[in-house]
Amino acid sequence: MTILKKVYTLVFLRKDNKILLGLKKRGFGVNKWNGFGGKVEPNETILEAAARELKEESCVDVKTSELQNIAHLEFTFEGDPTMMDVRVFSANVFQGEPKETEEMIPKWFELNAIPYNDMWPDDNIWFPLMLSGKLFYGIFNFKGFNTILNYNIQELESMEAFYKIHK
Numbered sequence: 001m002t003i004l005k006k007v008y009t010l011v012f013l014r015k016d017n018k019i020l021l022g023l024k025k026r027g028f029g030v031n032k033w034n035g036f037g038g039k040v041e042p043n044e045t046i047l048e049a050a051a052r053e054l055k056e057e058s059c060v061d062v063k064t065s066e067l068q069n070i071a072h073l074e075f076t077f078e079g080d081p082t083m084m085d086v087r088v089f090s091a092n093v094f095q096g097e098p099k100e101t102e103e104m105i106p107k108w109f110e111l112n113a114i115p116y117n118d119m120w121p122d123d124n125i126w127f128p129l130m131l132s133g134k135l136f137y138g139i140f141n142f143k144g145f146n147t148i149l150n151y152n153i154q155e156l157e158s159m160e161a162f163y164k165i166h167k
C-alpha cells in the first residue's frame with residue numbers, strides 16, 4: 001500500500017503554569033480538547049500554517065519566530081493509506097486574548113488538570129514529555145479513532161538534527 005503523507009500543525013500556547021487548549025466544535029476530533037492547528041496549504045510554509053491556524057481557531061496572533069518546534073508526530077489509521085504528519089509547536093509569546101471561533105472553544109488549563117479523558121488517546125502518552133520540556137518523535141497506529149494498536153516514542157536531542165535525517 002502506498003502511504004500518502006499530509007502535513008498538519010499543532011500549536012500549544014503556554015502562560016504561567018497553564019496551557020491553552022481548544023474544544024473542537026466540528027469535523028475531525030470533534031468534542032475533543034486539543035491544541036490549535038490543521039492542514040498546511042500548498043502556498044505556505046509550515047510555520048505560516050501554524051500561525052494562521054492558531055489565529056483562525058483562537059483569534060490569537062503569534063509571530064512565526066516565536067513558534068518552537070517541540071515534536072514530530074505521525075498518525076496512521078488501520079485501512080487508511082494516509083499518514084498524518086503533525087508538527088507540534090509551543091509558544092509563550094503571543095498577542096491577543098483567546099476567543100471562541102466557529103471551530104474551537106479555547107480555555108486555559110492548569111498543568112495538573114489536563115482533561116485527558118476528553119482528548120485524543122495518544123495525548124496522555126506524550127503530553128508529559130511536552131510538559132517537561134522534552135523534544136520527541138512519536139508514531140501512533142490507530143484502529144478507528146479511539147484505539148491505539150501500537151506506538152513508539154523517542155526523545156530527540158534536537159529537531160533540526162531529526163529533520164536532517166527524517167524526510
Ligand SMILES: Nc1ncnc2c1[nH]c(=O)n2[C@H]1C[C@H](O)[C@@H](COP(=O)(O)OP(=O)(O)OP(=O)(O)O)O1
Nearest residue numbers: 008009010027028029034036037038039086120122
Ligand atoms: N491523535 C491526535 N492527537 C493530537 N492531535 C491530533 C491527533 N490527530 C490529529 O489530527 N491531531 C491534530 C492535528 C491537527 O492540529 C488537528 C487536525 O486538523 P483538522 O482540524 O482536521 O485540520 P483543518 O485544516 O483545520 O481542517 P478543516 O478546516 O479542513 O476542517 O488535530
